[in-house]
Amino acid sequence: MNRYPLWKNILIGLVLFFGLIYTLPNFYGEVPAVQVSSGKATLKLDASLKGTIEQALNDARIEHTGLFTDANSIRVRVPNTDVQLRAKDAIEKRLNPDPHDPSYVVALNLLSASPSWLTAIHALPMYLGLDLRGGVHFLLQVDMPGAITKRLDATAADLRTLLRDKNVRHAGITREGNNVVLRFRDAQQRDTARRAIGASTADLQLADRDDAADDLKLVATLSQAAQKNIRDFAIKQNITTLHNRINELGVAEPVIQQQGLDRIVVQLPGVQDVAKAKDILGRTATLEVRLVDDTPGALEGALAGSVPLGTELYNERGGSPILVKNQVVLTGDRLTDAQPGFDGQTHEPAVHLTLDAAGSRIFRDVTRENVGKRMAILLIEKGKGEVVTAPVIRTEIGGGRVQISGRMTTQEASDVALLLRAGSLAAPMEIIEERTIGPSLGAENIAKGFHSTLWGFVAIAIFMSVYYMLFGLVSVVALAANLLLLVALLSLLQATLTLPGIAAMALTLGMAIDANVLINERIREELRNGATPQAAIHAGYERAFDTILDSNITTLIAGIALLVFGSGPVRGFAVVHCLGILTSMFSAILISRMLVNFIYGRRRKVESLSIGQIWKPGN
Amino acid sequence: MEFFRIKKDIPFMRHALVFNIISLITFVLAVFFLATRGLHLSVEFTGGTLIEVTYTQAPELEPIRTALAANGYPDAQVQNFGSARDVLIRLPNRGDLDSAKVSERTMTTLHSVGGAPELRRVEFVGPQVGKELASDGAMALLLVIFGIVVYLAMRFEWRFAVSAIIANLHDVVIILGFFAFFQWEFSLPVLAAVLAVLGYSVNESVVVFDRVRETFKKKRNMSTPQVLDHAITSTISRTVITHGSTQMMVLAMLLFGGETLHYFAMALTIGILFGIYSSVLVASPLVMWLGVSREQFIRPKKEKEEAVV
Numbered sequence: 020m021n022r023y024p025l026w027k028n029i030l031i032g033l034v035l036f037f038g039l040i041y042t043l044p045n046f047y048g049e050v051p052a053v054q055v056s057s058g059k060a061t062l063k064l065d066a067s068l069k070g071t072i073e074q075a076l077n078d079a080r081i082e083h084t085g086l087f088t089d090a091n092s093i094r095v096r097v098p099n100t101d102v103q104l105r106a107k108d109a110i111e112k113r114l115n116p117d118p119h120d121p122s123y124v125v126a127l128n129l130l131s132a133s134p135s136w137l138t139a140i141h142a143l144p145m146y147l148g149l150d151l152r153g154g155v156h157f158l159l160q161v162d163m164p165g166a167i168t169k170r171l172d173a174t175a176a177d178l179r180t181l182l183r184d185k186n187v188r189h190a191g192i193t194r195e196g197n198n199v200v201l202r203f204r205d206a207q208q209r210d211t212a213r214r215a216i217g218a219s220t221a222d223l224q225l226a227d228r229d230d231a232a233d234d235l236k237l238v239a240t241l242s243q244a245a246q247k248n249i250r251d252f253a254i255k256q257n258i259t260t261l262h263n264r265i266n267e268l269g270v271a272e273p274v275i276q277q278q279g280l281d282r283i284v285v286q287l288p289g290v291q292d293v294a295k296a297k298d299i300l301g302r303t304a305t306l307e308v309r310l311v312d313d314t315p316g317a318l319e320g321a322l323a324g325s326v327p328l329g330t331e332l333y334n335e336r337g338g339s340p341i342l343v344k345n346q347v348v349l350t351g352d353r354l355t356d357a358q359p360g361f362d363g364q365t366h367e368p369a370v371h372l373t374l375d376a377a378g379s380r381i382f383r384d385v386t387r388e389n390v391g392k393r394m395a396i397l398l399i400e401k402g403k404g405e406v407v408t409a410p411v412i413r414t415e416i417g418g419g420r421v422q423i424s425g426r427m428t429t430q431e432a433s434d435v436a437l438l439l440r441a442g443s444l445a446a447p448m449e450i451i452e453e454r455t456i457g458p459s460l461g462a463e464n465i466a467k468g469f470h471s472t473l474w475g476f477v478a479i480a481i482f483m484s485v486y487y488m489l490f491g492l493v494s495v496v497a498l499a500a501n502l503l504l505l506v507a508l509l510s511l512l513q514a515t516l517t518l519p520g521i522a523a524m525a526l527t528l529g530m531a532i533d534a535n536v537l538i539n540e541r542i543r544e545e546l547r548n549g550a551t552p553q554a555a556i557h558a559g560y561e562r563a564f565d566t567i568l569d570s571n572i573t574t575l576i577a578g579i580a581l582l583v584f585g586s587g588p589v590r591g592f593a594v595v596h597c598l599g600i601l602t603s604m605f606s607a608i609l610i611s612r613m614l615v616n617f618i619y620g621r622r623r624k625v626e627s628l629s630i631g632q633i634w635k636p637g638n
Numbered sequence: 639m640e641f642f643r644i645k646k647d648i649p650f651m652r653h654a655l656v657f658n659i660i661s662l663i664t665f666v667l668a669v670f671f672l673a674t675r676g677l678h679l680s681v682e683f684t685g686g687t688l689i690e691v692t693y694t695q696a697p698e699l700e701p702i703r704t705a706l707a708a709n710g711y712p713d714a715q716v717q718n719f720g721s722a723r724d725v726l727i728r729l730p731n732r733g734d735l736d737s738a739k740v741s742e743r744t745m746t747t748l749h750s751v752g753g754a755p756e757l758r759r760v761e762f763v764g765p766q767v768g769k770e771l772a773s774d775g776a777m778a779l780l781l782v783i784f785g786i787v788v789y790l791a792m793r794f795e796w797r798f799a800v801s802a803i804i805a806n807l808h809d810v811v812i813i814l815g816f817f818a819f820f821q822w823e824f825s826l827p828v829l830a831a832v833l834a835v836l837g838y839s840v841n842e843s844v845v846v847f848d849r850v851r852e853t854f855k856k857k858r859n860m861s862t863p864q865v866l867d868h869a870i871t872s873t874i875s876r877t878v879i880t881h882g883s884t885q886m887m888v889l890a891m892l893l894f895g896g897e898t899l900h901y902f903a904m905a906l907t908i909g910i911l912f913g914i915y916s917s918v919l920v921a922s923p924l925v926m927w928l929g930v931s932r933e934q935f936i937r938p939k940k941e942k943e944e945a946v947v
Binding site for chain 2: 158294451578
């Protein structure tokens with residue numbers, strides 16, 4: 020009766036095996052590495068760069084232990100810190116020939132030292148939270164009312180243009196709070212206006228308001244859906260922009276996440292220079308539209324050294340130089356959106372830009388006057404500009420919807436759209452929470468958390484083995500398996516381990532032993548009541564199960580509530596706590612039972628169980 | 639080894655009133671201290687800036703206070719943290735200053751006092767964030783209570799659910815009372831500990847209740863107090879050993895965990911001690927007074943199962 024079928028043993032064995040494999044990477048520690056990431060928003064990392072880096076290292080005779088590519092960077096693992104510095108210099112020299120205008124960020128970094136076959140099966144070490152590794156943490160609040168107000172101001176201007184185009188006479192359009200109020204002299208004009216607005220946009224809800232006989236008003240408010248769109252767009256755009264800006268810091272694994280409806284968490288592990296981090300977070304990249312100077316001979320002259328007055332020489336993306344007029348036609352503030360798409364007629368990939376009302380008017384005037392000429396779209400970062408694209412103006416472009424097309428792949432179109440959106444923030448942000456944790460404090464925290472778990476575990480192990488003898492030992496093995504599975508699960512999920520997380524691990528272990536105590540006590544009780552050893556084991560596990568289930572579920576309820584409502588340290592605690600409850604149920608019930616089955620289940624006749632002294636009232 | 643050699647059931651229920659009176663007194667005291675002294679909330683809840691610095695040699699705190707006061711922070715709290723060389727500075731939020739610059743300014747002030755301070759940690763929390771954390775904490779507490787009551791009412795009986803939650807909420811209040819009385823810092827990890835204690839302590843009640851249910855089904859001729867006595871007595875060995883083990887872990891945290899885990903472990907310690915007491919000696923009498931009886935547990939189907947055993 021105390022045997023598990025083979026499949027069950029194999030299954031438990033497999034779980035333990037995978038647990039072991041996924042726990043492994045945590046023991047290897049970290050080795051120095053050099054990280055290369057793109058220094059400009061317009062520059063993408065590609066496969067050829069990997070070759071270039073490898074070549075640079077080979078030329079300098081620097082040995083490395085592997086090149087790794089991820090979404091935003093390429094990392095080279097090197098044996099020690101001396102080689103790390105040399106490798107950095109070699110790569111820097113190759114990739115950034117001009118030190119004043121670096122195209123790539125080459126930074127020193129750390130990488131997991133676990134063998135590559137582990138990395139290949141996605142067995143990665145746990146991600147350590149800032150309190151364990153040091154770094155800065157910012158919580159940024161996006162100014163959503165600001166974004167809505169900005170949009171309403173733009174809407175007011177749009178409506179003005181619209182009504183003028185449609186020849187509707189009004190007595191003034193103003194933004195009042197969260198409404199745009201349009202005044203009219205007579206009801207007929209108001210009706211015409213309402214129809215015109217209704218036909219042009221679905222984002223506005225219109226309502227009549229008559230304050231006096233001669234004061235007819237139409238009140239436009241943004242619909243719920245439109246407001247939600249604005250908010251979603253603002254936060255997405257801000258996160259994209261932050262990504263681009265932080266990239267420049269060369270931080271290994273920055274965390275940029277949305278939190279709640281209007282907040283963004285930014286965590287920069289290893290960064291200690293808060294001032295610089297803030298500087299970069301607050302930096303603005305701008306977009307500019309200027310006309311290209313195509314005067315014959317001018318470009319050649321400029322390349323020879325004499326740039327004509329009123330123009331500047333830039334490089335177009337892809338390499339060729341281009342001469343651009345100094346006068347700025349439009350800036351990025353006028354851009355409300357940029358999306359990749361297709362040309363309506365030629366079906367070529369294109370980028371669709373949406374300008375606000377003032378921007379559309381300027382754009383229309385400029386394009387009308389410059390048909391046949393080229394127009395350059397520049398991205399200015401850190402005071403340095405680059406021409407993203409310079410299309411030829413074919414016709415006058417009105418209505419604020421601009422399309423850039425021609426010789427683009429779909430990928431390029433979406434890149435350009437991203438770039439055009441990437442420059443500036445959709446809504447202002449402010450830092451509402453900031454934490455800096457020194458690296459030495461982080462190391463200390465790890466040591467403290469580790470020691471408390473270790474000594475707690477040792478104390479429990481000693482007590483259990485003394486008190487319950489062999490069954491106590493089984494419980495200790497189950498508890499160790501629990502720890503193993505918990506760490507494996509955390510590594511697999513790539514959950515962030517924090518100090519409260521370590522505390523939760525310790526607490527969970529302390530609580531997990533409860534299940535085994537319940538079982539062992541039950542077995543003793545059965546023996547006390549005169550059951551045979553085999554029957555006692557069977558009944559002990561069986562009867563304890565209900566209790567274990569009930570008590571763990573109530574604890575899990577508390578854990579889930581913490582997970583739902585907690586943030587920061589509370590959430591870090593809750594994640595480990597909840598996972599720990601699940602693994603502890605598995606290990607306390609199944610693993611310990613399997614071990615006991617191996618020890619006692621095979622024997623025909625068992626005289627007594629090694630479960631410590633059984634005292635009977637009669638003796 | 640066998641610690642518990644109990645021949646007869648211990649008549650806990652005979653002293654039920656005494657236990658509850660003790661419990662009530664501690665509860666009232668806790669509420670009193672909470673009301674009069676209030677919790678010493680950490681910067682996470684109140685908003686403000688917290689700066690931890692370490693010196694190579696123990697610095698004098700008074701010059702630091704004076705210098706900070708002279709630089710516009712008359713209400714700065716300066717205290718040692720852990721060792722004499724570590725100093726913790728708390729600055730309240732002020733509307734007129736750019737909050738993000740506060741840490742830089744403070745460090746400049748500290749350098750002017752001398753002694754080569756090294757920055758260990760800065761935490762700046764805006765006032766809005768603090769308020770939200772407090773309301774989220776309250777929501778979490780409500781959700782825990784609701785979840786547990788519903789689960790217990792489903793698995794057991796409403797009487798068990800009600801008494802368990804009363805007994806265990808009083809643990810929470812008592813922990814808070816300790817924090818108010820000693821003016822220990824109530825931080826987010828402590829909040830996590832308090833909520834974990836709620837789960838933990840209910841867990842404890844569940845183990846006893848489970849036995850109560852089983853005993854009711856098995857023994858026909860026992861009165862309700864006898865059933866409760868029997869259930870508590872037969873689980874007492876497990877109760878003490880489990881709590882002992884958990885406490886060993888928590889003790890390790892208290893000893894080796896350093897300042898950061900100190901109050902977390904402290905809250906757990908109090909929670910464990912009162913958890914045993916309340917879930918065994920408060921929850922059970924409450925169940926009795928609410929009128930639990932055997933009839934609530936026997937259903938025809940279960941009866942059959944027993945006949946087989």
